Amino acid sequence: MFSTPISRAAFITSRAAKSSVSRLFLRAQSTNALNQAQLPFTFSQTGPKTVRFTTQHEWIAAHADGSAFIGITKYAADALGDATYVELPDVDTELEAGDSFGSVESVKSASEIYSPVAGTVVEVNESLSESPQLINSDPAGEGWIVKVKINDEADLQSEELLSLEQYEAHLKEDH
Amino acid sequence: MLSQLYYRPVHRLWANPYFRPQRLYSAVSNKVPFELDETDDKYSEFNNFYSELFTSKDEPTGACGQHSELNSKSELDELNEELGSMYSIDVLSSAELEKKVKANGRFVFRSTSTNPYFNLALEDYVFRNTPLTENKTGNERILFYTNDKCVVIGKNQNPWKEIFMKNVGRRGYRFVRRHSGGGAVVHDLGNVNYSYLTSRESFRREFFNQQLVQWLDNEDISLNNRGDLTYKDHKISGSAFKIAKGKAYHHGTMLIDSDLAQFKGLLKPDVVPGVTWTCNSVESVRSKVTNIGREALTSIDHFCSLITDQFRALVDDPEIPMLYCDESSSLPEISEAARVLESKEWNFMSGPKFELTCEGVSLKIEKGIIVESDLPELLGSPFYEFYDNLEENDGKFKSLL
Numbered sequence: 177m178f179s180t181p182i183s184r185a186a187f188i189t190s191r192a193a194k195s196s197v198s199r200l201f202l203r204a205q206s207t208n209a210l211n212q213a214q215l216p217f218t219f220s221q222t223g224p225k226t227v228r229f230t231t232q233h234e235w236i237a238a239h240a241d242g243s244a245f246i247g248i249t250k251y252a253a254d255a256l257g258d259a260t261y262v263e264l265p266d267v268d269t270e271l272e273a274g275d276s277f278g279s280v281e282s283v284k285s286a287s288e289i290y291s292p293v294a295g296t297v298v299e300v301n302e303s304l305s306e307s308p309q310l311i312n313s314d315p316a317g318e319g320w321i322v323k324v325k326i327n328d329e330a331d332l333q334s335e336e337l338l339s340l341e342q343y344e345a346h347l348k349e350d351h
Numbered sequence: 352m353l354s355q356l357y358y359r360p361v362h363r364l365w366a367n368p369y370f371r372p373q374r375l376y377s378a379v380s381n382k383v384p385f386e387l388d389e390t391d392d393k394y395s396e397f398n399n400f401y402s403e404l405f406t407s408k409d410e411p412t413g414a415c416g417q418h419s420e421l422n423s424k425s426e427l428d429e430l431n432e433e434l435g436s437m438y439s440i441d442v443l444s445s446a447e448l449e450k451k452v453k454a455n456g457r458f459v460f461r462s463t464s465t466n467p468y469f470n471l472a473l474e475d476y477v478f479r480n481t482p483l484t485e486n487k488t489g490n491e492r493i494l495f496y497t498n499d500k501c502v503v504i505g506k507n508q509n510p511w512k513e514i515f516m517k518n519v520g521r522r523g524y525r526f527v528r529r530h531s532g533g534g535a536v537v538h539d540l541g542n543v544n545y546s547y548l549t550s551r552e553s554f555r556r557e558f559f560n561q562q563l564v565q566w567l568d569n570e571d572i573s574l575n576n577r578g579d580l581t582y583k584d585h586k587i588s589g590s591a592f593k594i595a596k597g598k599a600y601h602h603g604t605m606l607i608d609s610d611l612a613q614f615k616g617l618l619k620p621d622v623v624p625g626v627t628w629t630c631n632s633v634e635s636v637r638s639k640v641t642n643i644g645r646e647a648l649t650s651i652d653h654f655c656s657l658i659t660d661q662f663r664a665l666v667d668d669p670e671i672p673m674l675y676c677d678e679s680s681s682l683p684e685i686s687e688a689a690r691v692l693e694s695k696e697w698n699f700m701s702g703p704k705f706e707l708t709c710e711g712v713s714l715k716i717e718k719g720i721i722v723e724s725d726l727p728e729l730l731g732s733p734f735y736e737f738y739d740n741l742e743e744n745d746g747k748f749k750s751l752l
Contacts, residue, residue: 281507282532283556284592285592286530287595
């Protein structure tokens with residue numbers, strides 16, 4: 177009467193479903209690379225000096241003048257679903273590497289965003305207040321979140337920051 | 352021989368979801384849903400027998416009479432100790448709580464506190480301090496807690512647009528802004544909150560509610576198109592999610608025997624005539640709610656034990672412990688987080704900006720401060736102060752209340 181039905185079949189099915197969804201993601205997404213037609217790229221005539229990724233699915237595009245744009249990757253945006261609100265930091269907020277500086281809400285999920293480097297917020301993408309869906313339509317371009325002044329550019333050489341190839345490889349490993 | 356004789360029925364009792372330590376009922380709901388004697392007939396004999404035999408301080412007689420004094424005493428002492436540890440709730444100490452949370456492994460937590468700020472702070476503590484394993488599985492955790500009367504909004508909502516704040520205060524509900532996303536909900540002692548914590552990699556939004564539907568196993572219970580549980584097409588549970596530091600949690604409400612009539616007049620409808628709001632904050636989706644049917648779930652305890660047993664079966668680990676904590680288990684970090692959750696700064700001074708127009712008066716609010724206004728005397732003051740000062744029968748701003 178009080179024994180509990182064991183339903184492992186459903187668990188296994190849902191796991192199988194998950195891995196096929198993840199594979200579909202990888203195939204379907206165009207790329208996690210920066211959009212070369214938008215500000216995070218065109219800020220410098222020749223494009224950013226360095227583009228890096230985190231395992232928490234942020235990208236950072238650092239320019240020659242010591243400033244850098246930060247956003248979330250296409251992979252993360254796809255996984256989150258339709259963004260309904262983007263919480264932005266105040267300009268002049270000082271960040272340590274790994275600090276949370278805002279969040280993206282989508283379908284009842286609040287997802288924190290972390291700074292890949294130490295720096296000071298010099299600009300936030302105000303258009304996300306009106307149009308949070310830019311996070312989905314162009315996460316590595318028009319949907320950039322903040323621009324920071326990097327404290328020490330050596331941070332960009334940290335082993336924790338991945339190249340595009342390393343990031344894509346990391347996605348394949350984990351998902 | 353003797354211990355075997357006693358062990359078998361004890362385990363069967365323990366498997367009975369209705370047979371739980373009484374202290375829990377009083378701590379969580381202040382209601383004992385049934386008397387010990389009223390449990391299933393099959394077990395009532397055992398229940399009474401064991402409670403009489405082992406919970407009283409009197410020397411047991413009868414059952415052990417034929418055994419030698421020495422043997423029966425030492426074996427009885429042993430049994431009493433074991434039974435004592437099973438039937439009284441050991442609340443974790445602060446040190447034990449910290450150790451458990453920071454170590455690898457799955458477990459189930461139940462908070463017997465009904466303070467919403469403490470419970471959310473505890474949940475956040477467990478979430479932040481759960482380690483990540485190499486393969487991203489194995490550290491799944493489930494929390495259960497019940498909050499006394501409160502309205503809870505999502506992190507990115509506008510409290511003034513969502514909540515009849517005057518009613519909340521007058522009726523003794525507390526206001527809570529949680530860390531996760533989503534819309535506004537009402538809690539009371541008839542509601543139980545569950546929280547399923549896992550790694551970001553293995554997190555799937557739909558997973559836990561799909562499991563719940565399967566585990567509750569009732570033809571009237573299903574998922575709606577927003578992924579929420581319904582009973583006879585009325586919502587019984589609302590969900591919200593949080594993703595941070597490589598981990599994620601799904602927490603949700605489950606209405607068991609809430610006083611739903613009292614919920615009326617706490618959450619605002621989509622439109623209140625007389626006020627225009629301009630804001631990008633997250634909107635609540637209004638739904639008709641109901642308590643889950645008695646034939647599906649009888650009590651909060653029933654829910655917790657059912658889900659715990661099913662979780663053990665799902666991951667094929669019958670040893671997953673059920674741990675209890677309350678405010679005496681708190682750590683400085685948790686108490687501080689609870690204080691922040693209760694603060695005006697968190698609740699009213701750090702949410703989304705908004706503008707409103709009411710009876711020809713416009714206000715613009717950023718970080719809780721009135722930054723633009725047709726009434727210059729309001730500039731620079733917190734919006735909550737302006738609201739607090741409005742009388743219930745205020746002629747001009749009545750529709751703002």
